[in-house]
Amino acid sequence: xxxxxxxxxxxxxxxxxxxxxxxxxxxxxxxxxxxxxxxxxxxxxxxxxxxxxxxxxxxxxxxxxxxxxxxxxxxxxxxxxxxxxxxxxxxxxxxxxxxxxxxxxxxxxxxxxxxxxxxxxxxxxxxxxxxxxxxxxxxxxxxxxxxxxxxxxxxxxxxxxxxxxxxxxxxxxxxxxxxxxxxxxxxxxxxxxxxxxxxxxxxxxxxxxxxxxxxxxxxxxxxxxxxxxxxxxxxxxxxxxxxxxxxxxxxxxxxxxxxxxxxxxxxxxxxxxxxxxxxxxxxxxxxxxxxxxxxxxxxxxxxxxxxxxxxxxxxxxxxxxxxxxxxxxxxxxxxxxxxxxxxxxxxxxxxxxxxxxxxxxxxxxxxxxxxxxxxxxxxxxxxxxxxxxxxxxxxxxxxxxxxxxxxxxxxxxxxxxxxxxxxxxxxxxxxxxxxxxxxxxxxxxxxxxxxxxxxx
Ligand SMILES: *Cc1c(COP(=O)(O)O)cnc(C)c1O
Numbered sequence: 001x002x003x004x005x006x007x008x009x010x011x012x013x014x015x016x017x018x019x020x021x022x023x024x025x026x027x028x029x030x031x032x033x034x035x036x037x038x039x040x041x042x043x044x045x046x047x048x049x050x051x052x053x054x055x056x057x058x059x060x061x062x063x064x065x066x067x068x069x070x071x072x073x074x075x076x077x078x079x080x081x082x083x084x085x086x087x088x089x090x091x092x093x094x095x096x097x098x099x100x101x102x103x104x105x106x107x108x109x110x111x112x113x114x115x116x117x118x119x120x121x122x123x124x125x126x127x128x129x130x131x132x133x134x135x136x137x138x139x140x141x142x143x144x145x146x147x148x149x150x151x152x153x154x155x156x157x158x159x160x161x162x163x164x165x166x167x168x169x170x171x172x173x174x175x176x177x178x179x180x181x182x183x184x185x186x187x188x189x190x191x192x193x194x195x196x197x198x199x200x201x202x203x204x205x206x207x208x209x210x211x212x213x214x215x216x217x218x219x220x221x222x223x224x225x226x227x228x229x230x231x232x233x234x235x236x237x238x239x240x241x242x243x244x245x246x247x248x249x250x251x252x253x254x255x256x257x258x259x260x261x262x263x264x265x266x267x268x269x270x271x272x273x274x275x276x277x278x279x280x281x282x283x284x285x286x287x288x289x290x291x292x293x294x295x296x297x298x299x300x301x302x303x304x305x306x307x308x309x310x311x312x313x314x315x316x317x318x319x320x321x322x323x324x325x326x327x328x329x330x331x332x333x334x335x336x337x338x339x340x341x342x343x344x345x346x347x348x349x350x351x352x353x354x355x356x357x358x359x360x361x362x363x364x365x366x367x368x369x370x371x372x373x374x375x376x377x378x379x380x381x382x383x384x385x386x387x388x389x390x391x392x393x394x395x396x397x398x399x400x401x402x403x404x405x406x407x408x409x410x411x412x413x414x415x416x417x418x419x420x421x422x423x424x425x426x427x428x429x430x431x432x433x434x435x436x437x438x439x440x441x442x443x444x445x446x447x448x449x450x451x452x453x454x455x456x
Pocket of ligand 1: 145
């Protein structure tokens, strides 16, 4: 199809939206390893998981076989408020780069939470409500997940308790206020409201917290409050399942115009947006129907894929959660304090970890000053101020497009633009003032994290 026949923005109609999520595990020969009980090291049973997560989500978590799972009508109706999301042809960026490459991005920042996280937040809140629960607890780092979940809970009339990493709570008061606008209670973590929080505070007085710590507190709050369950915004199989709506819409839109991506790129924190974007394409690759180059992009300061170990590890600092087999830096790993760009979780989705381990995808780590350069370059020509997390994918997409300029190849590059960065202007400010530095952990730094891996 000629270039000028492809619009800047490809929108699907509501009736073209997928009515099922796609479960990539169904097509994986090597399934992701099961979650293990941290005490017995036996696979977690549905009953054990049911104490922490709501029933329907436990089923989805354990289901390695159903390729498609219906999206309930109520969730589809909610999706219609902000989906289908646009697939954008980055004509302006291509021109600026002088590349023959064709660049597309799927933009998930068109909702108040400012990111793709709402796709799973509404699903998790819906199943909790359906089970007759009173509320949910969760953790949030930068605040996007807490915001998305607060919105979803407000919509469904569910209580929402968010444990927010203390340093973000103090440095990102606006995120906190958005969550409170939606009626959530927001507690800085570690706090003295849980046993695990009190223990961490006693051991590390003055700590500014971490995601792993906030997860421990949120899990404890859920299991000790009647009518509550815990929900998590990334990493888990169920979250990748919900996020498959991103990839399914992308595939429908591309098929409609006869476009086939050569390279698919996404940023990777816990792996949910990348897993969702690539799902239907990975399915084709696993079934031998098509081939795609798939690249995960992570921060050089938190390099789970590129320098982590593929091992069973704790998902949280307090070691109360099940063990997951994943690429990990160790649950005690905390990125250097100058790290500004999100994607700071120590582990990675077990599904993506297995696919990476089996050679179905690549990973690369990028330094944050180059990430913010890419963010600025993109903002100046595409008119969207990207989240620092998303800008990891932009960096890799630009790098690939520049390679095409050098080789003259007109490759088609697709990347996930997960959200907007308006709450991250302190990080942009540091970059503009030349105060942003890159810290790459040494092998010695990483050894300390690996030393904390559980003995199996
Ligand atoms: C949370 C978040 C990410 C990273 O999380 P994944 O689970 O790896 O997708 C990326 N971009 C934005 C905007 C986010 O909010």
